[in-house]
Amino acid sequence: xxxxxxxxxFYRDLLNEISKDKNQRFAxxxxxxxxxVRHRTVSMAFIFLFLTFYASPGRANHxxxxxxxxxxxxxxxxxxxxxxxxxxxxxxTIVFLKKGEVVFESAKPLSQAPIKxxxxxxxxxxxxxxxxxx
Numbered sequence: 154x155x156x157x158x159x160x161x162x163f164y165r166d167l168l169n170e171i172s173k174d175k176n177q178r179f180a181x182x183x184x185x186x187x188x189x190v191r192h193r194t195v196s197m198a199f200i201f202l203f204l205t206f207y208a209s210p211g212r213a214n215h216x217x218x219x220x221x222x223x224x225x226x227x228x229x230x231x232x233x234x235x236x237x238x239x240x241x242x243x244x245x246t247i248v249f250l251k252k253g254e255v256v257f258e259s260a261k262p263l264s265q266a267p268i269k270x271x272x273x274x275x276x277x278x279x280x281x282x283x284x285x286x287x
Contacts (some may be wrong), residue, residue: 218284
């Protein structure tokens with residue numbers, strides 16, 4: 154009987170040690186998880202700031218607006234967007250079909266001649282107009 158009791162005590166002590174060890178490992182894992190989350194948050198913030206300020210090709214702070222004649226359908230809009238996509242230093246092209254206007258955003262001021270020439274290449278006529286303020 155004494156042997157059985159010592160074995161049961163041994164197993165009980167062993168289980169206590171294992172559970173203490175598990176609790177300690179769990180606490181260490183929790184701390185590790187918190188550090189990983191903190192690190193990931195800091196990393197994501199750094200990546201966001203880097204992409205926002207350093208990796209962007211330049212802010213589009215110049216706008217040029219044109220009234221376009223002959224633009225009547227969605228196909229014309231796609232044609233205009235395709236003709237000016239990343240050409241002549243244009244970063245963004247916004248087409249207003251109902252108004253018949255096109256707005257170009259670029260890092261530097263655009264000259265009219267190449268833009269008009271590009272419009273003529275897709276069989277549209279355009280004239281520069283003052284841009285509305287947002």
